[in-house]
Amino acid sequence: MNDSYYILVKDEQTGPYTLKEMLEQDLDVNTMVLTPGSEEWQEASYVPELFEYFEEQGIYFPTEGNLANFWIRLLAYVIDLFLLSIALSFIARDYVIELSKSFNIENPTPAQSIERFKFSLALFVLLALYSTLCESTPMRGSIGKKLCKLAVVDADGRRLSVGRALLRNFAKILSSLPLNIGFLPILWNERRQGWHDMIAKTYIIRREA
Numbered sequence: 478m479n480d481s482y483y484i485l486v487k488d489e490q491t492g493p494y495t496l497k498e499m500l501e502q503d504l505d506v507n508t509m510v511l512t513p514g515s516e517e518w519q520e521a522s523y524v525p526e527l528f529e530y531f532e533e534q535g536i537y538f539p540t541e542g543n544l545a546n547f548w549i550r551l552l553a554y555v556i557d558l559f560l561l562s563i564a565l566s567f568i569a570r571d572y573v574i575e576l577s578k579s580f581n582i583e584n585p586t587p588a589q590s591i592e593r594f595k596f597s598l599a600l601f602v603l604l605a606l607y608s609t610l611c612e613s614t615p616m617r618g619s620i621g622k623k624l625c626k627l628a629v630v631d632a633d634g635r636r637l638s639v640g641r642a643l644l645r646n647f648a649k650i651l652s653s654l655p656l657n658i659g660f661l662p663i664l665w666n667e668r669r670q671g672w673h674d675m676i677a678k679t680y681i682i683r684r685e686a
Contacts, residue, residue, distance in 0.1 A: 483511040485518065500530050506633050522633060531634065532684075535615065538634035539680035544669040545627050547660075550681055556621035561604060605646035612642040618681075628684050637679060645677035 481493030484502060492511075494502070499510075506522040521527050522538055531538065611619045617628035617636050629637055629645070637645070652659025652672045659672035674680065 480513045482513065484521075485509040496526060500527075504530065506531065506536060506635075535636065536634040537617075537628055537630050537682055537684055539630060539632065539668070539682050541667070543682045543684070545625075545681040545683050546669060547663040549625050549627065549683070550663065553619065553621035553625040553627055556624060557604065557608070557619045560620060561600070561607065565600075565603075601650075605643075605649065608646045609639065609642040612637050612645070613639045622681070626684055627681050629679055629681050632678055632680070637677075641677050641679065645673050645679050648673035648676040651676070 480495070482496060482499045483490050483492035483494070484499065484504070485491070485508070490511075491502075492499075502508075504510075504521050504527065506520065508521040509518045510521050510524055510527075511518050512524060512526075522531070528538060528540075537543070608619050611617075611622075612629045613636065615636065616623055617630065622628065629642070631637060631641065649659075649671075661671075662675075663669050663671050668674075668680065670680065
């Protein structure tokens with residue numbers, strides 16, 4: 478029975494290797510691998526038995542089985558919003574209290590409406606920058622996502638660059654308008670992506686730790 482693996486190194490086939498021997502070859506996600514019983518070469522990122530190897534390196538591939546659903550993502554968002562609100566109440570307590578009073582007015586004045594808009598915009602920008610910072614660090618996600626055991630990754634399972642994380646979070650403007658419709662595809666999309674995820678080519682996965 479053929480249980481040998483082969484890999485391409487500088488376009489040259491090397492092997493055969495046992496699985497253990499192959500794992501000692503300093504594989505990359507783009508390393509081309511020929512698995513036992515297969516006649517087609519494929520990237521290492523598509524070989525299931527290598528997933529654990531890459532996870533040890535901090536690479537979490539998005540798969541059908543680990544994509545996060547809408548509800549756990551919503552819970553993580555609510556947690557982040559709650560934590561951010563607490564932070565704002567300490568940083569700008571008097572302003573938040575005064576503004577909250579105007580939100581209870583049924584017919585606000587133009588000045589109050591402008592203040593509401595400015596506050597909502599500032600909150601969005603602050604949340605976007607906070608998420609960008611967290612997603613581009615080894616945390617791979619905000620505190621809310623961390624507590625819900627979620628991680629934001631690219632198609633190769635890698636941590637997001639600052640640029641991609643920034644694109645993802647500011648693209649939420651499109652997902653938010655109108656009526657947050659851009660978040661709804663997460664409910665039925667096979668890849669569990671909102672519009673902002675599609676734009677940035679990112680995924681949110683569940684992980685064990």
